[in-house]
Amino acid sequence: MAIRNVVIYPDEILRKPNADVTVFDDDLKQLCADMLDTMYKNEGIGLAAPQIGVNRKIVVIDIPDDNDEQGKNQLILINPKITKREGELVESQEGCLSVPGYQDTVMRYPKVSVTYQDLEGKEQQLNDVExxxxxxxxxxxxxxxxxxxxxxxxxxxxxxxxxxxxxxxxELQHAE
Ligand SMILES: [Zn+2]
Known part of the structure; x- marks a missing residue:
């Protein structure tokens, strides 16, 4: 287990192209475990690989349950792709581990479907997620x-x- 440094906006790493994952091996599992550790440590609900300086298509997510606890809804998505966006745009109050101390409202679709691969490389999908x-x-x-x-x-x-x-x-620099 290792906690990685989070890349902070406006770092160029966040803008670089991210490569498809083609090899599903122990290194990938380790990387995903590190991403989860880093996300939990920073009290996030989602993290993308470029946010820890790895320009590859990997996302981890863990939406808290009704008791505001994490661990039950853990998702690791390799090469995720949104295949369907539906409904009228809704306001979404968001923050980002790469933009510390800042929140604002952006517009998002209320319903999406996504395809991705799991850690074994098997195709998976989530349909009509809200x-x-x-x-x-x-x-x-x-x-x-x-x-x-x-x-x-x-x-x-x-x-x-x-x-x-x-x-x-x-302020963050001073705090370190
Ligand atoms: Zn983010």
Whole structure:
């Protein structure tokens, strides 16, 4: 088990192309275990591989249950792809482990379907997913396309973020 450093926006690593995973071996299992450890350590509900500096198509997600506890809904998605987006866009209040200390509202589809491979390379699918998991799947697969949720904000909001964010980053550096 290893906790990796989270890549912080606006690092270029978050913009690089992410390669398909083609080898399903113990190294991949270890990498996914590290991603889960890193996500839990940072109290996240989702993490994409580029967020720990690995430009490959891997996402881990764990949506908390009704008691706000994690561990029961763990998902590891290799080469995930959203195949269907449905419904009228809804407002989604989001944060991101790569954008610490900042939350804002972006628009997301309320329902999605996704195909992916599991750790053995077997094809899997999740159909007509709704709620927080649907939002999370969109947020994390965006990372695999080099997109961070703040990219979806209006220019005005993004300018505001960049002002506020430079202060947050300075505070974080001081805290270390
Ligand atoms: Zn994120």
């Amino acid at each position: 709620g927080l998991l649907a939002i999370c799947l969109q947020h994390e697969t965006d990372h695999l396309d080099g997109v961070v949720f703040v990219d979806k904000l209006s220019r005005l909001k993004r300018d505001r973020l960049h002002k506020k964010y430079s202060r947050i980053l300075k």
